[in-house]
Amino acid sequence: MPHHKVSNYEAHVRSLMAACAWIGIDRGRAAQYGLLIRQFFEGAERSREHILAYNESCEITEIYKLWQANIDNFPNLDKKIRAVFSGGPILREDEKSHTSSNRARNDAFVYLLAGMLIRAGVSVVAVNGSLSKHARCKSEADITFDWNGSVIDVECKRPQTPVTIQKRVKEAYQQLTRPERLGRPGVIGLDCSAFIRPPGTVIEKDSAEEAEAFLGELLETAVMREITAHLKPSILGFILFARAPAMTRKGHSTILSPDGTPLQRYFRPESISTTLVVNNSNSSDDQMLRTVFQMLSQKVSDLDF
Numbered sequence: 001m002p003h004h005k006v007s008n009y010e011a012h013v014r015s016l017m018a019a020c021a022w023i024g025i026d027r028g029r030a031a032q033y034g035l036l037i038r039q040f041f042e043g044a045e046r047s048r049e050h051i052l053a054y055n056e057s058c059e060i061t062e063i064y065k066l067w068q069a070n071i072d073n074f075p076n077l078d079k080k081i082r083a084v085f086s087g088g089p090i091l092r093e094d095e096k097s098h099t100s101s102n103r104a105r106n107d108a109f110v111y112l113l114a115g116m117l118i119r120a121g122v123s124v125v126a127v128n129g130s131l132s133k134h135a136r137c138k139s140e141a142d143i144t145f146d147w148n149g150s151v152i153d154v155e156c157k158r159p160q161t162p163v164t165i166q167k168r169v170k171e172a173y174q175q176l177t178r179p180e181r182l183g184r185p186g187v188i189g190l191d192c193s194a195f196i197r198p199p200g201t202v203i204e205k206d207s208a209e210e211a212e213a214f215l216g217e218l219l220e221t222a223v224m225r226e227i228t229a230h231l232k233p234s235i236l237g238f239i240l241f242a243r244a245p246a247m248t249r250k251g252h253s254t255i256l257s258p259d260g261t262p263l264q265r266y267f268r269p270e271s272i273s274t275t276l277v278v279n280n281s282n283s284s285d286d287q288m289l290r291t292v293f294q295m296l297s298q299k300v301s302d303l304d305f
Contacts, residue, residue, distance in 0.1 A: 009041045009054070016057055019064035020085065023078060028086025029104075033057035036090075040269075048200055049090050051269070055202075055245030056092070058271040059108055060085055066115030077111075077130040084108045093199040097160050102194075109191040110142045110156045113239065116275075117145060120295040125151075140180070142189070147288055152236070153181060156189040165190070165226040173230055185236050185284055192223055193243045203246040208270055211246040216274045218242070224278070231280040237289040238278040246270045 013034045020031050036053035039045040063081065071078050088104030089095060095102040107128065114127040123146040125132045126139035137144070141153035155175045157168035169188060176186030196218050197203065205211040219242045227238055248270055277293040279286065 009037050012054070012057070012061065013037055015061040015064065019060050022064055022068055023082045023085050025082055025086050029088055029090050030057070030060045030085040032090060033060065048093075051202070052091055052245050054269045055243065055271040056090065059112065059243065063108065063111050063115060066119055067111065070115070070118055073132050073134070074127055074130040075133070077127060080107065080128060080130065081111055084111065092194055095160070095194070102158070102160070106158045109158055109189070109241065113154070113156060113189050113241065114143045116296060116300050117143070117292070120292070120299040122292060122295065123147070141175070151184050152187060152288070153184050154187045154189055156191065158191040158194060160194045162195055162222055162226070165223060169227055169230050173232070173235065177234055183234075186234060187236050187239060187289065188230070189239045189241070190223065191241050192219055193241070196222065196242045197244050203244055203272060205246065206249045208246070208248050208272065211248060211270070211272045212274060215242060215244055215272050216276065219274060219276055227278065231282065233283055235280055236283045236285060237280040240276040240278065241273065243271060243273040246272045
C-alpha cells in the first residue's frame with residue numbers, strides 16, 4: 001500500500017504550524033522543521049538537515065491529521081503525542097540506540113499505525129496505555145482493537161538495523177504471548193524506516209511511482225526472510241511500514257550538452273511511504289488481516305496528508 005507526499009511546501013508548513021498549535025508546543029523538532037523547509041525552498045540552504053527535514057516532518061503532519069478528530073476519545077493521549085512532537089533529534093540519523101533519543105520516533109510509529117487503523121474503520125480501544133472512553137477491556141499492548149467481539153493486541157517495534165529485526169520480532173512475540181494476555185491473538189507491527197536506506201541518502205527516481213515501487217521492493221527484500229519463522233499460530237501476521245525521502249524528476253534544462261543530454265535536471269523532494277501486510281494463513285483467523293489491509297487501502301492510502 002504505497003503513499004507519497006508531493007511537496008507543496010507552503011501548505012505543508014501551514015500543516016506543521018497547525019499541528020504544533022493543536023498539541024500546544026512551540027519548540028522541539030516539530031517546530032524546527034518548518035524553518036528548515038522554508039530555508040530549503042526559499043534560499044540556498046542544502047545541509048543534511050535541510051534536505052531531509054521535509055520527509056521527517058511528514059510523520060508529524062500525518063499523526064496530526066489522523067488524530068485531530070479522535071484525540072478526545074483517548075484521555076491523556078494528547079500529552080504522549082506532545083512528547084513525540086517535541087522529543088528526539090531532528091533526523092533519525094542522529095538517534096542513539098543506547099540512549100532514549102529514539103523513544104519519540106518509536107512511540108510515533110504506534111500513534112501513526114493506530115491512527116491509520118482508526119481512520120480505516122477498525123475499532124481501536126487502547127493506544128500505548130490510553131484506553132478509549134468506550135473500552136471494555138484492559139490492555140498492556142501498544143495497540144488493542146476489537147474485531148467482531150475478539151480482542152486483538154498489536155506490539156510495535158522499530159529495528160534500527162537489519163541485524164536487529166529478529167531480536168525485535170522475538171521481543172514482540174514474547175509480549176504478545178505473556179500469560180496475562182489471556183491467549184489473545186496478536187499482530188506485530190514493524191517500522192523499518194530507520195534502516196531501509198543508507199543514512200543521509202535519498203531515493204532518486206524519475207517519478208513517485210518508481211520511488212514507491214523501489215521502496216516496496218527494499219522492504220520486502222530486507223524483512224520477509226527475517227520474519228517468516230515467527231508466523232506461529234498465535235500471530236495473525238505482520239504490518240510492515242517504511243518511510244523514506246525521495247527526489248523525483250520535475251524537469252530538465254533545455255540546454256543540452258554536446259552528446260544531447262540536458263545539462264541540468266530539476267528534482268523535487270517527496271516523502272515516500274509504503275505499508276505491507278503479511279498474513280499468517282496458519283493462524284486462528286487467516287482472514288482478519290486481509291480484511292484490515294483492504295480497509296486500509298480504501299480509506300488511508302489516498303488521504304491527502
